[in-house]
Amino acid sequence: xxxxxxxxxxxxxxxxxxxxxxDLKIGAGEVHAIMGPNGSGKSTLSYVLSGKDGYEVTGGSAxxxxxxxxxxxxxxxxxxxxxxxxxxxxxxxxxxxxxxLRTAVNAQRKARGEDELSAGEFLKVIRAKAKDLEIDAxxxxxxxxxxxxxxxxxxxxxxxxxxxxxxMCILDETDSGLDVDAMKLVSHGVNALRDExxxxxxxxHYQRLLDHIKPDVVHIMANGKIIKSGGPELALEVENxxxxxxxxxxx
Amino acid sequence: xxxxxxxxxxxxxxxxxxxDTGWAQDAxxxxxxRLRDMGLPTKRxxxxxxxxxxxxxxxxxxxxxxxxxxEALLFDDVDRLKxxxxxxxxxxxASDDFSLENVEISRLADTANADIHxxxxxxxxxxxxxxxxxxxxxxxxxxxxxxxxxxxxxxxxVSKPVSLIYRHxxxxxxxxxxxxxxxxxxxxxxxxxxxxxxxxxxxxxxxDIADGAAFHHVRAQGRDHExxxxxxxxxxxxxxxxxxxxxxxxxxxxxxNECVIELTGDDATASVAGAAVGDGVFHHDDTVFIxxxxxxxxxxxxxxxxLRNGAVGVFQGKILVKEGAQKTDGYQISQSLLLDEDSQxxxxxxxEIYADDVACSHGSTSGAIDEDALFYLQSRGVPxxxxxxxxxxxxxxxxxxxxxxxxxxxxxxxRLEDWLSRRSA
Numbered sequence: 001x002x003x004x005x006x007x008x009x010x011x012x013x014x015x016x017x018x019x020x021x022x023d024l025k026i027g028a029g030e031v032h033a034i035m036g037p038n039g040s041g042k043s044t045l046s047y048v049l050s051g052k053d054g055y056e057v058t059g060g061s062a063x064x065x066x067x068x069x070x071x072x073x074x075x076x077x078x079x080x081x082x083x084x085x086x087x088x089x090x091x092x093x094x095x096x097x098x099x100x101l102r103t104a105v106n107a108q109r110k111a112r113g114e115d116e117l118s119a120g121e122f123l124k125v126i127r128a129k130a131k132d133l134e135i136d137a138x139x140x141x142x143x144x145x146x147x148x149x150x151x152x153x154x155x156x157x158x159x160x161x162x163x164x165x166x167x168m169c170i171l172d173e174t175d176s177g178l179d180v181d182a183m184k185l186v187s188h189g190v191n192a193l194r195d196e197x198x199x200x201x202x203x204x205h206y207q208r209l210l211d212h213i214k215p216d217v218v219h220i221m222a223n224g225k226i227i228k229s230g231g232p233e234l235a236l237e238v239e240n241x242x243x244x245x246x247x248x249x250x251x
Numbered sequence: 252x253x254x255x256x257x258x259x260x261x262x263x264x265x266x267x268x269x270x271d272t273g274w275a276q277d278a279x280x281x282x283x284x285r286l287r288d289m290g291l292p293t294k295r296x297x298x299x300x301x302x303x304x305x306x307x308x309x310x311x312x313x314x315x316x317x318x319x320x321x322e323a324l325l326f327d328d329v330d331r332l333k334x335x336x337x338x339x340x341x342x343x344x345a346s347d348d349f350s351l352e353n354v355e356i357s358r359l360a361d362t363a364n365a366d367i368h369x370x371x372x373x374x375x376x377x378x379x380x381x382x383x384x385x386x387x388x389x390x391x392x393x394x395x396x397x398x399x400x401x402x403x404x405x406x407x408x409v410s411k412p413v414s415l416i417y418r419h420x421x422x423x424x425x426x427x428x429x430x431x432x433x434x435x436x437x438x439x440x441x442x443x444x445x446x447x448x449x450x451x452x453x454x455x456x457x458x459d460i461a462d463g464a465a466f467h468h469v470r471a472q473g474r475d476h477e478x479x480x481x482x483x484x485x486x487x488x489x490x491x492x493x494x495x496x497x498x499x500x501x502x503x504x505x506x507x508n509e510c511v512i513e514l515t516g517d518d519a520t521a522s523v524a525g526a527a528v529g530d531g532v533f534h535h536d537d538t539v540f541i542x543x544x545x546x547x548x549x550x551x552x553x554x555x556x557x558l559r560n561g562a563v564g565v566f567q568g569k570i571l572v573k574e575g576a577q578k579t580d581g582y583q584i585s586q587s588l589l590l591d592e593d594s595q596x597x598x599x600x601x602x603e604i605y606a607d608d609v610a611c612s613h614g615s616t617s618g619a620i621d622e623d624a625l626f627y628l629q630s631r632g633v634p635x636x637x638x639x640x641x642x643x644x645x646x647x648x649x650x651x652x653x654x655x656x657x658x659x660x661x662x663x664x665x666r667l668e669d670w671l672s673r674r675s676a
Binding site for chain 2: 050051052053073074075077078079083084086089090091092093094095099100103104105107108111143160164
């Protein structure tokens with residue numbers, strides 16, 4: 001599904017290298033988690049994969065089902081099946097949530113040569129999916145993320161994911177700012193989307209999210225590299241001992 | 252005598268003469284006297300600091316190429332009573348009959364020879380009120396020289412909009428129109444205006460809104476790239492009355508829209524809003540002066556401008572709260588979205604308050620498209636151009652929301668979408 005080879009990335013505006021040769025291979029239907037201390041490059045990886053400005057790729061490659069992602073526009077990556085659930089979902093005053101979702105769904109369908117959904121068809125689909133995530137009609141009508149609580153914003157991210165049905169989902173600290181109940185709700189939404197043809201990359205600081213979204217593989221990232229990979233037990237080790245031991249091991 | 256005969260400067264002002272007409276003659280004569288007294292505006296005037304009036308006061312109207320937009324005029328699908336002016340000249344053939352329940356419609360030109368007319372108590376009167384504390388010479392010139400316009404007396408709720416349509420067919424036309432609208436107690440009317448009007452257009456609209464009456468105004472200034480316009484709206488509001496005015500401006504080399512509102516009765520509400528989209532040689536000036544002179548009144552000013560390729564936007568907005576105008580609620584926002592670094596927005600928001608129990612807020616911002624929002628939309632698969640358009644429309648939405656009629660607001664929104672779709676990313 002997603003294959004990252006020796007990816008090196010710096011900042012565009014300053015001479016600073018953030019990713020220093022990341023290798024990662026996620027098979028179809030797999031759930032991988034990346035953990036790591038602050039500043040290790042986890043969020044940068046998610047932004048670079050989704051095409052945010054401000055980064056300069058200095059080496060390596062990232063392919064989604066064999067297609068090179070790094071030269072594509074963000075919307076092309078989305079149409080190819082990539083989805084990033086933002087750590088801080090952006091508020092967009094003046095754009096209704098429903099309008100936004102329908103525009104996005106239809107833009108992707110159009111890019112893939114599929115027919116656009118009519119307003120009626122769209123409404124039917126979104127109502128069912130919103131209900132599962134306890135998103136009410138009011139939240140769909142309001143401007144995108146404006147005045148949403150932290151939990152509402154994250155649920156809205158998962159709703160977008162459910163509507164867009166991407167192949168490769170990246171969740172960037174989706175657990176940040178969530179209370180226990182909200183985390184369960186969001187995790188439930190994610191688990192409902194788990195499928196043989198869909199893979200996940202879950203970026204998190206805490207092991208507790210991984211109790212709800214069970215990963216197949218856990219990677220530890222530090223200083224712009226993946227320094228260790230293992231099973232779910234690796235997350236528990238971090239939870240218990242912190243990163244210090246792991247960092248020392250590599251050094 | 253039309254504005255084409257007017258030369259800049261005192262010697263020519265001296266040569267102006269008022270046409271010998273009936274009931275309006277006194278108003279015209281005194282307007283001419285105050286115009287001579289004030290002189291024509293120049294760029295040295297504080298009130299014209301950001302907008303050079305030279306081409307508005309020049310002897311001849313600079314010619315303006317005709318523009319065929321290749322689309323129906325705005326509001327063509329709306330059921331309305333049409334009154335058409337071509338280069339400032341009434342077009343009877345293209346206009347509907349002046350018969351509509353609850354509104355008495357006449358032309359200034361038709362009634363000119365009568366000795367008495369209801370409009371006598373308003374013609375040039377609200378304009379004169381609006382000359383203090385800031386002088387507005389182009390409005391005085393309009394009162395003195397206008398020979399045509401529409402006079403509306405509204406006595407009840409009018410079932411459909413009265414639509415003033417301004418066509419532009421001569422490259423050198425220089426039009427002056429003066430409209431007077433009196434909304435009697437219990438009256439409720441929507442007046443729309445649209446079209447480029449002329450190469451140069453000087454228009455005054457005086458609106459007197461009685462207690463409990465409502466006046467809605469929705470305007471779209473034509474897209475002719477080279478046209479110029481100086482317009483004045485003078486409104487006086489009685490108790491519990493409503494005034495709402497919205498203007499869409501897309502293109503036009505020079506536009507100065509002044510709106511002077513006086514809230515004279517308690518519990519009145521005034522809203523003046525504008526959405527301007529300018530590309531290239533475009534100078535758009537909204538100058539607003541709202542006076543609160545009664546208890547518990549609300550006023551709103553919502554102006555949004557989207558500018559690119561060197562377009563210039565100006566906003567001068569003032570809220571004056573007079574002594575005793577307690578519980579005033581004044582809101583003013585002026586914002587520009589600059590799509591490139593060549594464009595400019597100049598704003599002068601002002602508050603002057605002599606009452607101690609009021610809530611007035613004002614804000615003015617200028618900025619580029621929110622890159623984070625843009626990336627967010629793109630990351631969901633929305634192509635860059637479409638994402639930009641969505642954000643531009645979202646930016647303008649607050650001004651558009653001031654339009655009460657959903658039908659008119661939808662028509663404007665559709666027009667804005669067309670404007671956006673014509674430009675490249």
